[in-house]
Amino acid sequence: MTNIREQSLEQPVDVAEYLFRRLHEIGIRSVHGLPGDYNLIALDYLPTCGLKWVGSVNELNAAYAADGYARVKQMGALITTFGVGELSAINGIAGAYSEHVPVVHIVGCPSTISQRNGMLLHHTLGNGDFNVFANMSAEISCDVAKLTNPAEIATQIDHALRTCFIKSRPVYIMLPTDMVQAKVEGARLKQPIDLSEPENEPEKEAYVVDVVLKYLRAAKHPVILVDACAIRHRVLDEVHGLIEKTNLPVFVTPMGKGAVNEEHPTYGGVYAGAGSHPPQVKDIVESSDLILTIGALKSDFNTAGFSYRTSQLNTIDLHSDHCVVKYSTYPGVAMRGVLRQVIKKINQSELSVQPSPTVENEVTKNLDDSSVITQAWFWPRVGEFLRKNDIVVTETGTANFGIWDTKFPTGVTALSQVLWGSIGWSVGACQGACLAAADDKSDRRTILFVGDGSFQLTAQELSTMIRLKLKPIIFVICNDGFTIERFIHGMDANYNDIVQWDFKALVDVFGGSKTCKKFAVKTKESLEQLLKDPSFNAAECLQFVELYMPKEDAPRALIMTAEASAKNNAKLE
Structure with missing residues (x-):
């Protein structure tokens, strides 16, 4: 009724x-x-x-x-x-x-x-x-x-x-x-839901834009630093508009990986304080007299253990709901409107533009005579394996830090959980990301890098991927446990150990014996063979790779950040 x-x-x-x-x-x-x-x-x-x-x-x-x-x-x-x-x-x-x-x-x-x-x-x-x-x-x-x-x-x-x-x-x-x-x-x-963002109050926005332009024009060595919230709050079109208009050197943070076209001539690498890559990035950013940061999230793992050595006096921070110009804060002025006006009003001829460092996947530089797959060699090699528009998911730990040294092709989307850092997140996120690409009817590859310890927390989601007929490439880094925890504390402690699984056998257990491919890779030579294989690159089904690496090997940025984290954990006040 x-x-x-x-x-x-x-x-x-x-x-x-x-x-x-x-x-x-x-x-x-x-x-x-x-x-x-x-x-x-x-x-x-x-x-x-x-x-x-x-x-x-x-x-x-x-x-x-x-x-x-x-x-x-x-x-x-x-x-x-x-x-x-x-x-x-x-x-x-x-x-x-x-x-x-x-x-x-x-x-x-x-x-x-x-x-x-x-x-x-x-x-x-x-x-x-x-x-x-x-x-x-x-x-x-x-x-x-x-x-x-x-x-x-x-x-x-x-x-x-x-x-x-x-x-x-x-x-x-x-x-x-x-x-x-x-x-x-x-x-x-x-009537569709109105998803348009509130406009900035015109007078406030105009004032902030004038202040930003004044400092940009006066700076001798200005640089742009792009972080996570530029991605999350959807200003990447504006970011690239600014890069094209100014040709200023542009860097990303670890959480900002994928925000900038890394094949653009002004892209200079990853800034993370002492963990920066290439190494000269640290000096370029920290000696700059004006750093324009977009969507900053200055967490410990995003800054290699708070190793930034920059001054707020030389910084302009643009955020989704406020802007900070040196020591002045402007509440309620969102970055999108400010960026659009700056792009509209700035000219490259007004700026002091310095060259950006060259970023390469340094595979040969990190190659040694051993057949062992090292972290230093692997991550640049991943950069050569990736192709345009790939979706790359990295797990908290080894993969999150290793990917700093990977130069991406154009259009790569990088998914990581650097701030929250919940172990096992990446396996579920890979399923969701791969499904999103399938829902968009795109041919984008989804590639997951996850440690053996992390994978054990959420391994069951592999069964969902198989059931949905998704086609990710999954690299499980088999290095005997929780590497990031080992480098923070307890290299040989049993609480950082895991039970050794036959990981690739899970593909069969979860119903993928007839539809998926499995690989176990223990040497550089066999990995090279796999990464060059046209069928593997085509990613026409779910492909699961056990990738064996040494227990006490870790990306340089992980070692550095873990040391800083251990020191922070030990502080009494």
Whole structure:
């Protein structure tokens, strides 16, 4: 029986349909998660809304996958069930919040009547508090929408999705079972959600632009430094516009890898303080009298253990919601508008442009007479293996630090979790990223580099990749355990050891014996043969590579950062 409110609706649609059609509208095509009795009815609506269901093996992996999906395809979505499901996902959502990744977390929960009556239901704490889990997620979400009043639900959904996109952080949507089929105004769907970012106040923006231009024109050795939030807050077009207009030397941070076309003549490498590559980058950046940073996230692992030696007096920081020019902060002035105006008004002839260092994949320089695959040789060799528009996923630890020494072809997207650093993230993220590329019907390769210790945490997600017929190239670096932890503390401690698995056998265990390829590589010669093989490069199926490297070998940047991390951990004050 319809009520008066529903009778007044122009085009009544069920809440689940409204929500999922909005997800489709903003570009999502696959939704990760796990079924549970509080979300089952909602899941029935996915196919009719043009969305595919991705059942991961657990909620944590699903959250990692939604994160990886969002980094490639603008936004990601995750559906879990109340309590047990959402708490299993919370670590992955926290990582997305930390690293500015827009993930929509939808939680199926008990009916509004059950909540109102404080019923003693399964998946609760038994205390009648149905808000406790939402309150936990509120700390790692930029919006919490509890869909309990049909008159407000459509507005709540639109607001949450807009906020998720604009702020580039997760949102939490609580969907009670009795609201799934409640009616809301479907006519609203004719009008797309406004995803345009708020414009800067013209006078404030003009003032900041004038100040930036004044310092740029006066500088003798200006440089550009691009970091993670330039990627997350979608200003890469503006970044490249600035590079083209100024021809200033441009560098990236570790978290900014992939933000800049590394084949551009002004690209100069990775700046990470003492961990910079090439080595001369450190001197060039730190001797500059003006560093224009875009989207900075100056975390410990992003700065090689806080080894930056730059002065704020020589720095202009552009962020998504404020700008800092030397020691003056301008709240509410976003970088996009400032960058566009600077590009419009600056001319290269007004600037003192210094040459950039040459960046190469230094394979020959790091080649030795041994057949052993070393970290120093491997990562530059990876740069020669990569091709345009590849998606490269690197795990916290060896791979995250090794990739600093890899020069990318044009269009490579790099996924890493340098700030949150949750071990095992990359396996789920690889699934999500590979699926996002498939949803876009692109032929981009997805390539994962993960250590053997990290892989063991989330290995089950390999089965999801096989089931979905995804075609990633997976390199599992077999070096006997947690290398990054060994270099921080306990090189030979048993807590940094792992049980040795027959890793490639998991491909068969998870159902890929007839559709996937497996390799075990222990020498430079055999790796060279594999990397040059046309069939391997074509990546026409899932390919799994056991890559054997020495236990006590690590990328130079990892060793340096681990030493700094150990010192920070030991500080008493």
